[in-house]
Amino acid sequence: MGRILAIDYGTKRTGIAITDELQIIASGLTTVDTKSLISFLVDYVNEEKVEKFVVGLPKQMNNTASESEIHIQSFLNKLNKAIPKIPVERIDERFTSKMAFQTMIDSGLKKKQRQNKALVDEISATLILQSYLASNS
Template sequence: MARIVALDYGKVRTGIAVTDELQLIASGLTTVNTDQLLPYLEKYVGDESVEKFIVGLPKKMDNTPSESEQLIEGFLVKLSKRIPQIPVERQDERFTSKIAFESMLESGLKKKKRRNKALVDEISATLILQAYLERK
């Protein structure tokens, strides 16, 4: 089997999580500046076997798309042109940032580490991927 890669896409930076090759466990991989995301993903899929991308689907409480969805849609067009062989699925990402921050609190991370927004993005990507795996 190949890995599944999840993205918590953001305007400035994007959190990335991956599964193991058996697609059982979701783990945070890294956070990259969004302007470097496509080159990073191209290199990653060149080095690793990737089955699909899971991209967070931001929705408001009334189930309508959030403002950031337009940015994500533009990115998805570019992704499908640069890495067309790997399909993309979407996963609801409501509350992932809040849950990520709360998990940082519960794990006892010091205040300085909790301010690290890149870590929140990476944890959020992991939560998106875990939710996808549970749904699958």
């Protein structure tokens, strides 16, 4: 069984989370400069067995696509060309950034640490992956 890799796509930085090989636990992996995201993913899947990508689907409160969806679609096209054998699933990512920030507060991180946007992105990716795992269990 391969891992599931979640992506919280951003135009500047992208949060990455990964499951264990049994697809039980979601853990933050890293935050990647979006410009080098495809090469990072190609390198990663050459080292680790990845069964599926889960990419956040940003929606507005009225259930319409967010403005960032245009950028995500462009990324998905590039991803499909670079790594065509790994399927992509989308999952609603509304509130993940707010939940990530609250998680940082709840875990006792100091204000200076909570301003680390890269950490917020990584936690957001982890929340997307946890949500995916919960909805498919």
